[in-house]
Amino acid sequence: MRVLVIEDDQGTAKALQMMLQSEGFVCDTTAVGEDGLDIARHYEYDLIILDLMLPDIDGYEILRRLRAVQVTTPVLILSGLSDIDDKIKGLGIGADDYLTKPFNKDELLARVRAIIRRSKGHSNSVITIGRIRIDLNAKTVEADAKLLRLTGREYAILELLAIRKGATLSKEIFLNHLYGGMEEPEFKIIDVFVCKLRKKLADALSGENYIETVWGRGYVLREPKKDDPLVDGYQSPKVSKGNNTPKIKTDAMEKESIEVKKAYQA
Incomplete structure (x- = not known):
């Protein structure tokens, strides 16, 4: 499975990449919102892990633009914003799941697999x-x-x-x-x-x-x-x-x- 990580914190991005690769995923990363938007529009991924607080445009805007051009790739928001309003907003715009930082590795991997399974029409593992x-x-x-x-x-x-x-x-x-x-x-x-x-x-x-x-x-x-x-x-x-x-x-x-x-x- 192929995952795109849009995350501006280099430490978090590297940790996610190593974690996913160790589980057999192919993982691409970018720290710039506009680059992530362009990559997601032109290449096929099974999942996008999206941070909200990026240096150029926020994750909400990326998600909004992707859904506006009919990019249906599942999106997992991974953010330090933990308010219920932030979660409601992200899910309302079109995210498939929302996980707050700091996160548990096993929980993240379980959510990643579950989202991908559901997107392909499979309810279990x-x-x-x-x-x-x-x-x-x-x-x-x-x-x-x-x-x-x-x-x-x-x-x-x-x-x-x-x-x-x-x-x-x-x-x-x-x-x-x-x-x-x-x-x-x-x-x-x-x-x-x-x-x-x-x-x-x-x-x-x-x-x-x-x-x-x-x-x-x-x-x-x-x-x-x-x-x-x-x-x-x-x-x-x-x-x-x-x-x-x-x-x-x-x-x-x-x-x-x-x-x-x-x-x-x-």
């Missing part, structure tokens, strides 16, 4: 898709009630796909999610990660494929359809008795195989 169970708090994945061992990158990709189930996500979105714009590798590395993740899921789930390739656009997570003759470019062949070796290889399957081999060789 566990997402179940078919035979897959993803615990967003524990960062674990179970396939048929058995723990599935994934690397950090593989889990991050599956988590993002699960939270946005049914939506096609581009490779650029995955790169931003994994690397946050810092020293990003080429797009083909995403093909490698997805290929490995897909294989682990298929091995654990009797060959079922949950991650579909949308050629030229990216990847999407869906529950596999029973008796679907074409899933992710792989045509399910009819196998006669005594012959368990499928002989059908579609163009899409050949194309993906070539692309992944090239990525491994790079």
Whole structure:
């Protein structure tokens, strides 16, 4: 998940960044309100943590302008202003939550996760898709009630796909999610990660494929359809008795195989 922190106190901003990064979030920070407003309008984030008392414009004005241009990114106000009127004003303008300073680390992280879950349509920390169970708090994945061992990158990709189930996500979105714009590798590395993740899921789930390739656009997570003759470019062949070796290889399957081999060789 990707978070933007708009906070002018360098110590607080650094502490927030380190805290979020240690929990697997990608975190960008800015100390200037106008810069934060511009960044939030042009880049996609899962959450904005917003201070109210900034050197140029206050957080209320930033929030007001974002909502005026239909930026719906969830906003958590984190401020030293603790009066009830300040909280009512912030929530009324469009904030999703309000937390006062000084804050407890565990409470902040719990609120961050809860806001993001709700914004994606999930009411609790566990997402179940078919035979897959993803615990967003524990960062674990179970396939048929058995723990599935994934690397950090593989889990991050599956988590993002699960939270946005049914939506096609581009490779650029995955790169931003994994690397946050810092020293990003080429797009083909995403093909490698997805290929490995897909294989682990298929091995654990009797060959079922949950991650579909949308050629030229990216990847999407869906529950596999029973008796679907074409899933992710792989045509399910009819196998006669005594012959368990499928002989059908579609163009899409050949194309993906070539692309992944090239990525491994790079």
